[in-house]
Amino acid sequence: MTKTGRTFFLRPQDMIGIAILAILLLVVLPLTLDNFRLQFVGKYLTYAFVALGLVLCWGYAGILSLGQGVFFGLGGYCMAMFLKLEASSVENTKIQTTPGIPDFMDWNQITQLPWFWEPFHHLGFTIIAVLVVPAIFAFVVGFAMFKRRVGGVYFAIITQALAAILTILIVGQQGYTGGINGITDLRTLNGWDIRTDSAKTILYFVCVGLLLASILLAYFVKSSKLGRILVAMRDKEDRVRFSGYDVSNFKVFVFCLAASLSAIGGAMFTLQVGFMSPSFVGIVPSIEMVIYTAVGGRLSILGAIYGTLLVNWAKTSFSESFPELWLFGLGGLFIAVVLTFPNGIAGLYQTYVAPRLGPLFGGAAKRSDATPPAPPSSGHAPAAAE
């Protein structure tokens, strides 16, 4: 990217921020947390991919999707299908009526592997499918909606409906999907047992690596002219349109990008946690992921990662003691964020901490370049895509 001669796409403070996050995730947490806790962090980080996509899609472009669980799920299911097929070798399933197919299919009197499962015998295909299947789905939805100029609240409701529909479909077609239980009992990846502690540690590092790469990608998009066009569209869509841009193409692009990022998270979830189920696809998880982003700061790439970690950490600690109160806590948190600090943790950081750190970085933080957090005036109406 830098070879083309453009100015490097990371500002000094971005590099410092990414370095701090990398040290935290790659060094500090692995050294201080036991395996069990580290696996939790690994699981939380898979949601951070979704939050990252939401920063681009919702924060920058103003397109609020309440259905990102769909893409997380599609990515997760693609990976789960591969792992399930590997776990369902003829040898492992010889007690079944039809050996060699996943157990839940056998229970549902299916005697032949459905055609769309076939390609998931190949890891290469699976990896491409993780990225491309959700993107194609997002493209179809985005194209249909954005070309018709459906936006704002209507778009949010439609994405929510999609999350509901996909959940119902997965649950209803249990012979093909594993139904409400999802796809479980996943064992090996190309022969490598993913259930051991050492495998889980390795997968944690793979997950962090992919997340850091995705963060770099997000920064690249943000700092390109496309990133500024997204911000411009959020503010004055008509002005962008009447400056010669086909606005819908940009919306479709960012929606697809967010979908692919979410899907990487979903696939990493399946690998680390060892199953995938419709409970990660539906409306509730989709909204939770929006809340992670809002808490972290919907305009901040790094903020969204911290938001995801913090809310999930709170969720885990909270639901251990008061499980039934968690949803109220989460709802309250969301309302508090929207009302009192619309730019989330990152906004608080920008307002109270960064000015004091400014001198440390040789004034680098003062540059108003790229996209600073939106002013409070526009902060309250994220979905107002006019």
Next chain:
Amino acid sequence: MNTPVITDTMNKDFVLAVEGLTVSFDGFKAVNDLSFYVDENEIRVIIGPNGAGKTTVLDLICGRTKATTGSIKFKDQELTRMKEHEIVRAGVGRKFQNPSIYEDLTVFENLEISYPKGRSVVGALTFRRDAPVKERVQEIAEMIFLADQLDQRAEYLSHGQKQWLEIGMLLIQDPELLMLDEPVAGMSVSERKKTAELLHTIIKNRSVIVIEHDMKFVEDIAHKVTVLHQGKILSEGPMAKVQADPKVIEVYLGH
């Protein structure tokens, strides 16, 4: 009404030929069987009372509103069948009535987005802020009196400066037809003067349609004036003729 009868074959001489243009909003004809023609390098001013349909005419030309019937030809391209961004790319620029700029971006970034390059998704991702871009932005910024504000967020500009910025965003596209909707509305006297000066420099080598209420300003810049009333042309011609037209005095200038 007073427009000459022109046949299709003669349209080539005009930059813009609007013929029989009608738009109906739930039966209400905001623009009613309107025809007018704009020459190369002509400055046309459209005046008329509030609600006459002036803004709607610009909306129709730039594709924001779809015509019910009629034709809009821009250098032989039928605009009524084109999408908004295609119309812009064909060379039609339009300034909105209220300053429409990107408040969250800097003045530089506002102008850069309007720079006519990298307008596709891939083009925008690979767009480079190279020397020609920087020079052009600088050049435009100087024209619109904002050279010292390039790194400032646009939301901190004054109302007049925002109007100039939007004009600059159009200029950087170098449109052949520039349409300005009340460019001096809400400006102070000194800003008005500067804007008139700005318009005199930017109208070179292009056709301009300006909607304006300020009669002194109109007199100053117009080659030809079109008076709209209830979606129809009430009078058209040079300023002196229009000002003397009793119908115009009755519905508009008399107030």
